[in-house]
């Protein structure tokens with residue numbers, strides 16, 4: 001798929017998005033080559049370097065359950081990682097202002113990995129001065145059970161690249177207790193989350209009964225894993241606990257704690273940052289229409305009950321999506 005194909009898909013859909021979907025199916029108005037396998041309806045295309053797309057209503061698809069009607073999914077494709085980072089910073093700052101005004105706090109959940117570098121523009125003007133960092137409460141969607149100064153620590157990565165550069169109060173940064181076993185650290189983290197819900201720092205989803213974080217900033221591995229929920233691992237199906245653990249992660253280090261899918265899926269907003277050709281296969285499986293519901297990757301199981309999931313991608317990551 002060339003960029004021009006993406007751009008023309010976006011151009012086609014810009015006019016489509018003005019059509020009332022109740023009167024006319026957007027998909028039926030897409031030019032024939034795009035129609036058959038175009039699950040995403042572009043919202044706008046303000047420049048050749050960006051395409052903003054939203055799934056057609058049918059994308060809420062057979063695999064979604066009742067109650068997910070309020071969920072929204074967007075796909076943004078950037079020419080350059082620099083543009084992605086700028087857009088991610090802008091979106092995060094907007095959400096920070098919105099939730100701080102609405103709730104008095106902004107609960108932000110970080111992953112490790114490549115996501116962290118994409119946050120760098122938040123540490124620069126205008127965001128460094130404009131964001132009310134005193135409202136931020138920071139959590140990890142997954143963490144490796146290693147010392148905080150270990151090269152594999154997601155805390156260390158975030159601290160070095162992001163948290164040390166912005167004035168979030170230290171008491172509002174919730175690292176795991178790495179002195180405990182994986183099981184103990186998961187239990188301890190869940191206990192602390194429950195207390196923060198009682199204290200009114202973290203909201204609760206009235207729909208799911210799980211905590212509702214304002215924004216999860218997450219990456220995805222080349223195998224389609226999110227957090228430390230790996231394909232085929234039984235913890236992917238955990239539906240009671242808020243936080244669980246693995247001791248046999250296929251990606252080192254083996255011992256980790258992770259939010260469970262019900263918690264991830266109760267978020268108000270998720271920004272899923274996925275770049276590079278190495279992730280194109282998982283992106284294709286997750287976003288193409290040819291979905292096999294019996295063999296879902298963890299990323300395919302990310303489906304917000306009542307919130308907005310936005311994929312921040314680049315051309316390489318979506319290069320196997322023939323529908324664009």
Ligand SMILES: O=C1O[C@H](COP(=O)(O)O)[C@@H](O)[C@H](O)[C@H]1O
Nearest residue numbers: 111112113114115219220221227
């Ligand atoms: O192990 C992990 O991997 C994923 C993906 O990392 P990436 O470098 O491929 O983006 C990350 O989201 C997760 O937090 C981390 O523990």
